[in-house]
Structure formats: structure tokens, C-alpha cells
């Protein structure tokens with residue numbers, strides 16, 4: 307990997323450009339992600355293709371998305387020796403990956419991304435909404451955020467996003483990454499988080515399930531009776547009773563399983 311290529315590059319803050327320069331960590335990410343020759347990797351946010359360089363060594367193919375076209379020359383040079391990489395210069399959030407992956411033949415599809423933290427959630431949401439058949443997502447996030455994804459009921463960080471993510475994925479931290487591993491050096495430390503797709507939960511009507519979850523958390527201090535005013539509260543009360551609860555409970559005390567039960571029973575009759 308060639309780090310000389312960026313010596314005249316002007317980093318753009320608005321695109322969250324902090325390149326991961328530590329070769330040990332780059333290799334480690336690829337190893338721990340278990341990328342292999344059956345895997346198509348969608349990499350989002352290519353930068354100077356440091357990570358791409360190592361992923362493409364182990365993967366069958368890499369399909370990359372990069373918003374900043376001015377990186378093209380650097381990326382092309384970095385990946386001179388690689389024949390299994392395609393880069394699309396566009397905003398991933400506006401892209402159409404389901405079409406883009408059609409021409410590839412693969413057994414497993416992974417997403418790997420070291421991106422500005424604030425687009426992590428929109429990206430995961432897009433992958434689910436676009437029904438991209440992704441088995442694993444490996445993303446860099448701010449260290450403090452890393453633990454929040456696994457927040458338990460009744461904790462401060464437990465919210466509708468926690469439920470949404472844990473419904474689809476088993477989430478764990480792969481490693482911490484010091485701020486010193488990046489150029490330019492950011493103000494915070496990072497962590498690599500793995501989201502592994504699971505089929506543990508299945509609500510009969512997922513749209514209804516997520517609507518109930520989202521609305522239940524609408525106003526933090528309010529209970530279900532107040533947050534679910536637009537619903538048939540009698541039905542919900544009936545389900546809560548079976549759980550030994552009533553409409554005065556707050557959303558943060560309910561588990562995924564309990565929300566699934568409430569939404570399934572809401573559907574009946």
C-alpha cells in the first residue's frame with residue numbers, strides 16, 4: 307500500500323475524510339471480517355483505497371462507492387495491481403446497489419465502511435430498506451457510540467433504533483481504533499463494529515411492528531397510553547396485561563419480544 311499518493315491531497319472535512327493509515331489495523335479488519343474468495347464486498351467511502359487494497363487481496367470482488375471524484379487518480383494508482391475492484395463515484399445514499407450487484411456472482415455479500423459517523427445509521431437503514439441481501443456489515447464508529455447499539459431495556463441508550471438494529475443483527479465490537487491511526491487525526495477514538503444478519507425475530511407485520519416501536523418511543527417521558535393515542539389502546543392493553551403490565555409502562559422497559567407480541571396480537575381478529 308502506497309501512502310505517498312496523498313501527499314498533495316486536500317482533505318475535505320465535509321466528507322468526513324480521515325484515512326485509516328495503520329497497516330496492522332487495516333489487515334486486522336479484513337481478517338476479523340472473514341472476507342474470503344466467496345465474498346463480494348461493498349465498500350463505502352474509499353478514500354485513498356487503503357482499506358480497499360487489503361480487502362481486494364482476500365475478497366472475490368470489491369464494489370466501492372466514493373462521493374469525492376477528485377480521489378479517482380489516487381484510487382486508480384493505489385489499485386493498479388487489482389483486477390477485482392470497481393469504484394462507482396456517487397453518494398452511496400443515492401445509489402442503487404441492488405442493480406449494481408446484479409452482474410456479480412457471489413456466495414456472500416458483506417458491507418465494509420469507514421465513513422463519517424453520522425451516516426452510519428442512514429446507511430444501515432438503506433441496506434435494509436433496499437433489501438440488499440447483506441450477511442454482515444462492518445463499520446467504524448466513534449468509540450462511545452459502539453456500546454450503545456447493544457443497550458439493554460431500561461438503560462438511557464435504549465431506543466427505537468436499538469430495537470430496529472437488534473431485530474436484524476447480532477452486534478459486537480471487533481476492536482478499538484486509536485485516533486492516532488488516522489490521517490488527519492480526528493478528535494475522538496473509534497471502534498469497529500460488526501452487524502451480523504440474524505433470523506431470530508419475525509414479526510407478522512414488520513411495518514406495523516416498527517410503527518408501534520417508533521411511536522411508543524415518540525416522547526421520552528410519556529407512557530404508552532400517551533404515545534400510542536392513535537392506536538386501539540384496548541387491544542394494546544390486553545396484550546400488556548398478559549405480560550403483567552398496563553398502559554402506564556414506558557417504551558424503554560419493553561423488550562423486542564414484547565413489542566413483537568404486541569404488534570402480532572394487534573394484527574389479529
Ligand code: SAH
Nearest residue numbers: 321324325326351352353372373397398420
Ligand atoms: N475507507 C477509507 C476512507 C475513510 S474517509 C479509509 O479507511 O481510509 C471516509 C471516505 O468516505 C472519504 O473518502 C469520503 O469522501 C467518503 N464519503 C463520505 N460520504 C460518502 C457518501 N455519502 N457516499 C460515498 N462515500 C462517502
